[in-house]
Amino acid sequence: MSMNWQDIIGHVNIINNLRRLTSEDKMPHALLFIGIDGIGKFLAGEILAKTLLCNDGTDMPCGSCRSCQAVDSNIHPDLFVLEPDGKTVQMIKIEQIRQMRSNIALAPYLSDKRVVIIRDADKMNEAAANGLLKTLEEPIGRAFFILTASNEKKMLPTILSRCMKVYFSPLRNSDIESILQSRGLEKTRALTIARLSGGSAGQALLLHEHDGLKNRADAYSFLTQVLSFSDEDIWMNADKLAKTDREKLSEWVFYLQMFWRDIVVLYHNETDSNLYDIDLKEQLIQQKSVWLQCFAFQAADYAAAVQHRLQTNTDIRLTMEAFIIKLRDLIRS
Template identity: 25%
Template sequence: MFDKIQGQSHALQILKSAIDNNRVAQAYLFHGPEGVGKFTTALYFGMALNCLAESEIRPCGVCSACQKLLNMDHPDFIHLFPTPNFKMSPEGEIKDSANLQAYLGYIQNKIDSPWKQYRFNRAVELRLDNIRMLISSLNLSISELSMRICIIEDVDMMNIATANAFLKTLEEPPPRTIMLLTSCRLPKIIPTIISRCQTIYFKPLSRTIIQQILQKKHGFDLLSSRTAARIANGNFKAAFRIAEDSTLALRELAFEMFALAKEANELKYLQLLERIREDINAESTRLIFDYLGFIANDMIMLNSNPDAVTNIDKVDLLKQIQPARMYLEDDVYAYLMHLEDFKNKIEGNVNLRLLLLNNFYALEELLTG
């Protein structure tokens, strides 16, 4: 089943070599961008360590051990991930029915469609409750597997108290237990956790790989797949969202913002913000800024490298909004710096409408200044 993981040959080679040479570390940290296969690789690695198939191709995906791990219902499998405060007991019990439904919904999404983003309705983190549950589970005897598998997603989302509580377990896990940690933000992890793991980097996926998966596995058409692959910046989860109609609507919105700034029509821009007021949140605003950045970059590519244009289906519109002046590259660069500043401010819970309004003034300066 490792052949289903594309674009990560280096990481897979390290893991296969560890299995072949019986030199599996007690803890691994898979780090790299979002949407590149870290969790799936961790799960398949755990399956390979416990596969019951007699053939050399492991994991087989069909034996009882593989099937239970694929369905995440094996008693020797522990899975931690950031959640809202569900008041989980050390035994993993969640009493509130709505919280339990949300918790199980996340797991089911991982089983059915891990390429889709699952959002809780409140802020999430890895909590002390999660670590207490982990410790309680590790105190139980291993029932079936050769190696107990513990996957901890987004380990960078531990606060200091949680990280310190986790350290002793990471330093001295019980026998026949493998810790598999994932992270998109390595610098956010405390150094003592990193130093106790074998780190493996997962690189962004190539446009070609993303396009092929979108077309062959998910049935998107050529244009949607190519556009999404170019915009997603190596992140398959983002590419899938972009290929879906709901996210493409945000791209149309970004082009509309460009057109209104080109006309210096602040009133209509304010009306646009009012129209989308109910749909604006941190994620959609970040995506809008991403789209705006790709559009700005495309204005440069139109003249210097047309084959590198991201919005390949919008070339005529790009020509209409492109300013006709020298030194456009410098102005686009300045605008992209504004966008980065806007995106950084999203993390600080600022007024999103104000950020989008400030974007109008930055766009107006780029297009008419």
């Protein structure tokens, strides 16, 4: 399939600016695309790379030159893509940066330049970040760098200052609905998922493919029961959750976070339509009296700490057990 700018949903101003920079030959040496996951930053990076590498050199890839064909087949020798790697904790490591450095030191094969895309550049260990900084400071050959990240705070300020920052907004619900409907989802389901996706098409597709609505239903049933858990319930639930894969577990915790958020919103205004779980509004109003406002705040804090721990190499079972005990004991304190 031949990728081009029209494959990107939304982000019209950003695309126009990037096209203008390429046609005027003013593309900065390093760009950083910032925004939540799953909204097209990486795709935009790929199409920009294809445009820069295209032998026809306009503001969009021609789609038919050898360079464009090579990008489409994922075999372009002058395009280097770095992504986080690892079984439990996904990180970009110094070996990957070293390999990229030696790769871009060679003369380009198909184009007159090289392009490096670094996906999730905020997931980099210290050695890798320093290696990248060195590469940006002393460019080798004619290379362009396109970095993507969801959290610029996790990046070295010295790297940030060397990149032109481009901020990508979350997608509109209607855009996500049409993506889902184009994949055959019926309208009401597409609407619910779009609402839950937080503006991320990636998240919406995960919800759809990973049976996210079932995961949310599980989280809701946990919410309604946890305050009356026995010690044995705690043990059993921690055990069950520890067997879930990290990504799905993180999603499950995220749903709990959103329930508590919605409960706080409803506490202030029952008619608020700005709910994440709008379809569960009546049930959440019931939950409001159980999760008194201060408990909901505290619970959301605990959940945020769990999310943080899930990103590290932590013992999941112990983490989940401690989390559930803290929640259960909220009402007893």
